[in-house]
Amino acid sequence: MERQHVSLLAGARIGLLEARLSSELAELVRREGGEPVCAPAVREAPVDLAPALPALVDDLRQQRVRIVVFLTGAGASSLLDQARDAGAYDSLVDALRNATTVCRGPKPAAVLRKLGIPVHVNARSPYTTTELLEVLPDALVAAQGMALLHDGGGNPPLVEALRSRGARVQELRSYEWRLPDDVAPIESLIAELVDGRLGAVAFTNQVQVRHVFQVADGMGRTAAMRYALTHRTIVGSIGPTCSRALDEHGVPPHVEASPPKMRPLVSAIGDALAARRNHPTVDSTP
Template identity: 30%
Template sequence: MVIVEYVPMIDPNALEGFDGRCIALPETRQLDVLAGLLERRGAQVIRCPLVSILDTPDQISVATWLKHFIHDDTVRDLILLTGEGVSRLLDAAERHYMRPAFEAKLARVRKISRGPKPGRALREIGLVSDVVSVKPTTAGVIETLATLEFVTDRVAVQLYGSEPNLPLQNALRARGLEPMPVAPYIYASEMDDVRVLDLIDTLAGGQVDAIAFTSQPQVRRLLDLAHEHGREEALRTAMAGMLIAAIGPVVADLLDSRGVHVDVVPEARYFMRPLVDAIAAKFTAP
């Protein structure tokens, strides 16, 4: 069964960068945005959303966290790891009739963000990050925390996905601080196993010039499913012969740890357009 659809490129002679090359996109949330950026520069695109983001099913714990965050005067700092987390917390506060109080508390606490994305979500409600980590990684947050003073020992932490991020929590505890974590969303499979395996077969068929990863769960799902179904060798062979792009250092580090080479990472701004620019630059380099 063939399920991977090729999307016709738009006027390949009009714009420079890709010259009809085929790019696989595991992106879900901004798939059409990323695909459009590539198509307008002459690429062919394979849309293959591997994961989706859902509100955590444990809404009771989120509501409990919101109440403590709002009413506990000893909580003066909030670490925000993702823009998605900010948006999900605001939505949860709305559902539980706490949004005005939550926004008011957000305005009062020191907001420590992992990179620029939480700040973008905060700006939608008229707020900004007070501190931005030196690097958009957990290690960058930990490095930044070492430069800060804390007036209380309780620090709220918005996690990404269902991962507890023990390195960050342990770093806080090592400083005598008590993390107050919340996980407002989870990652779930977007494509069923058969469709992902079809994608792996397409990659192994040599029809794809590059694949662009925009999150860690995409990497894990593709590699783990290939391993489970005996296609890991074929996938790794295929990926060894194509350009591998990562939207930022967090994704690149995971790929590297899983034995996958990374050819392209944007230098400073870890968003869709810089990713496309970096891929195009790699393809057009002499």
């Protein structure tokens, strides 16, 4: 007799704050029997790097910059796209092929390898600042010129740590994470959270945490939302960096994806919802 498929999410409504891969994450939720409630909480705004490209290429050629650190695949792609638009693509790619390249995980590494740019150093999972610093010891970075291509949020602790090891860090950013122009979907999600109409919320970026609390503060519903996230709604985090942001806002996540990818995150949320269904608790509204 064929075994009947058991839905992981069992019809639960899952709040999703992802922007770039919103449709992919929503489809994962649907496949597992859940209902996605999408409220993208981050907008990627491009930062014009064209004025900095000639100096960067010259610094690489003259070996004033010997190490280039890529934090995200989106940042690497944006940098190269801007170089192409500025007519500096070939010169930048050639210069990068002669530099020591460092990647924080597989996504920027894939972008570079596709172009024949060697990846000399890559951080291990879960690809946080801690793992990146492990592969950038004093012996490698001391007295070296380094270009650091940030993600959309910046990383002051990483810059401080590298400079304390003697690196001369040049910071670059090809996009910024900003609050969406239209926050109505986020406001609606917060209202559903407070009213107990969401089974779980998935956080896939630390900036989502800050933006959701920023919007809740504007609505005067921060305390009610924090209570709901702590006592009623399963909070899922994509990884350690996101979890720290949640902790800092007084909302320790109930589950954290391992490895830090969307499918394990959805699975972990499903397991937590199943456990709660099997062992229900009653929470009263403060």
